Amino acid sequence: MGIDWKAYQTNGFFDELIDGQGGVRPHGRQLAQFFAGLSGDELKQARAVADLAIKEMGISFTVYDEGNTIDRAWPVDIIPRIIGKNEWQTVETGLKQRVEALNLFINDLYHEQKIIKDGVFPKDLLAKSVNFRPQCVGVNPPNNIWAHICGSDLVRDGDGTMYVLEDNLRVPSGVSYMLENRSVMKRVFPELFEQVPVLPVNDYPSQLFDMLSAMSPRPQDIPEVVVLTPGVFNSAYFEHCYLAQEMGCELVEGRDLVVEKDDCVYMKTITGLRRVDVIYRRIDDLFLDPEAFNPDSKLGVPGLMRAWAKGNVALVNAPGAGVADDKVVYAYVPEIIKYYLGEEAKIANVPTYKCLDKKERDYVIKNIDKLVVKPANESGGYGLLIGPKSTKKQQQETIAQIKADPRNWVAQPTLNLSTVPTLAESDPAGRHVDLRPFILSSGKDIQVTTGGLTRVAMVKGSLVVNSSQGGGSKDTWIVDEEAE
Known part of the structure; x- marks a missing residue:
């Protein structure tokens, strides 16, 4: 059986x-x-x-x-x-x-x-x-x-x-x-x-x-909603395609959109420009608009932040x-x-030690072999130290990083x-x-x-x-x- x-x-x-x-x-x-x-x-x-x-x-x-x-x-x-x-x-x-x-x-x-x-x-x-x-x-x-x-x-x-x-x-x-x-x-x-x-x-x-x-x-029955993707090489591209298809929305890249002189966003189509009301964006902030953030970004739309700030x-x-x-x-x-x-x-939150606090930082360093230590803004499990499963060398490297930038680190019990x-x-x-x-x-x-x-x-x-x-x-x- x-x-x-x-x-x-x-x-x-x-x-x-x-x-x-x-x-x-x-x-x-x-x-x-x-x-x-x-x-x-x-x-x-x-x-x-x-x-x-x-x-x-x-x-x-x-x-x-x-x-x-x-x-x-x-x-x-x-x-x-x-x-x-x-x-x-x-x-x-x-x-x-x-x-x-x-x-x-x-x-x-x-x-x-x-x-x-x-x-x-x-x-x-x-x-x-x-x-x-x-x-x-x-x-x-x-x-x-x-x-x-x-x-x-x-x-x-x-x-x-x-x-x-x-x-x-x-x-x-x-x-x-x-x-x-x-x-x-x-x-x-x-x-x-x-x-x-x-x-x-x-x-x-x-x-x-x-x-x-x-x-x-804009008050209307069916607004123009698009899903903005960084493109085919993004790790979540499957999801971007899937959600756009399920919602019946256009999947667009930055090059498919343009901000005109009226500070509104338009999508390029074979019949001309079509105004966009809502952008479900799957691009990080810093790549959204080369005028406002990273000027070298090819993924975003110039002027997008201006259009958003004006409520368009x-x-x-x-x-x-x-x-x-x-x-x-x-x-x-x-x-x-x-x-x-x-x-x-x-x-409840998991009990968390903030390394920016000296007393809590000292505790973390002293007990690093028992704790899970995390950088503040990494994701996907990167930068993580799981104390009980780590080597002395890994622990010392993490301690050095904590001392160099305490604000960037927290620790939690395993x-x-x-x-x-x-x-x-x-x-x-x-x-x-x-x-x-x-x-x-x-x-x-x-x-x-x-x-x-x-x-x-x-x-x-x-x-x-x-x-x-x-x-x-x-x-x-x-x-x-x-x-x-």
């Missing part, structure tokens, strides 16, 4: 499917029963069907390796990660609270900076922020929303507590893989979706389009939103929530990340996971995806889940326990 769950070892970690006594968690019983009923050959066949579906659907991502760009098939494990609806509703409420407060924070920083004047947020921290854009000071985006799309990474610790690990507010990626993971699973196990009450995720493209349309500066086009996410996408700013989010909303954070059964070998074994839900905010409404992108460390014992560094992914199922 198939998987013998009694033989599955949680190894002392909090497992999302199997509890500490070896029993199946209530919301996962139908799933576990289904996989227990599959033979070894059926499991092999299911994995082969998934691999074939990924190739047929062209689901890929790009890895940059020593100057080369390599396209790879998107890695999906066929045992989904499963979360109960009741727990998810609590998480959803916490994510909405977080994004609301962060938007108020960003808007405040580009206007009156009350949070600094009131002594809640350090002035020096903002002064040395690499993502604060002076070009955005005084600009009023529609509904004062700067981070329209946020991807907050969640992790679960050994005691089952869910934490926010970081917020991605600049150009968050990965949502297309969340949607494609579901498509793959429906191809592989269509009958399983008839047995388990899984909440849907496929309404995200329509929710995204509605949010983008709501940002239009909406940019999603807004330039400058990355000021809150900083691992040092992250450490202040509970205070930010309390300051703007008068509430305690509904989802969490016992939760695991999910994963078919890394012939039998399922626990592999560590995180979760990236996506939050859409228009100022009038905030929506959270039903689940998100679960990333899994495919290497035994590894805590690095990033696909660029050998990680994989899973479909994330939010299961309605009452319907079950």
Whole structure:
């Protein structure tokens, strides 16, 4: 027969499917029963069907390796990660609270900076922020929303507590893989979706389009929305194409757009120029507009910032939103929530040591072999030092970097990340996971995806889940326990 769950070892970690006594968690019983009923050959066949579906659907991502760009098939494990609806509703409420407060924070920083004047947020921290854009000071985006799309990474610790690990507010990626993971699973196990009450995720493209349309500066039934991509060599190009296609929008590069004398943005078409209302931009701030930022950029549109500042086009996410996408700013989010909303954070931060504080910096240096040390603005797992798995040489190199620029470093305890059964070998074994839900905010409404992108460390014992560094992914199922 198939998987013998009694033989599955949680190894002392909090497992999302199997509890500490070896029993199946209530919301996962139908799933576990289904996989227990599959033979070894059926499991092999299911994995082969998934691999074939990924190739047929062209689901890929790009890895940059020593100057080369390599396209790879998107890695999906066929045992989904499963979360109960009741727990998810609590998480959803916490994510909405977080994004609301962060938007108020960003808007405040580009206007009156009350949070600094009131002594809640350090002035020096903002002064040395690499993502604060002076070009955005005084600009009023529609509904004062700067981070329209946020991807907050969640992790679960050994005691089952869910934490926010970081917020991605600049150009968050990965949502297309969340949607494609579901498509793959429906191809592989269509009958399983008839047995388990899984909440849907496929309404995200329509929710995204509605949010983008709501940002239009011109009142009209169907605004002109485009997706601005850096081009085919970008690691997330698959996602740019996918979302544009799903929303029925044009996928454009900087050379396809022009800002005219009226400070409006137009798209070049075979029938002439067509005015653009909303740009879902997948280009970093510094390459958006060579007039305002990097003058050598060939990816952006000259005059784009001028058009945006005058309210003639909406940019999603807004330039400058990355000021809150900083691992040092992250450490202040509970205070930010309390300051703007008068509430305690509904989802906790991971305890974070700020190296700009001498006392905390000394603690980090003394205990570097026990901590996870992170640079403030890197992503994709780059620049990370995982203390317990690092060498003395790596620790000394990181200490030197901390001393050279303390503001750029934070540290956190090494969490016992939760695991999910994963078919890394012939039998399922626990592999560590995180979760990236996506939050859409228009100022009038905030929506959270039903689940998100679960990333899994495919290497035994590894805590690095990033696909660029050998990680994989899973479909994330939010299961309605009452319907079950």
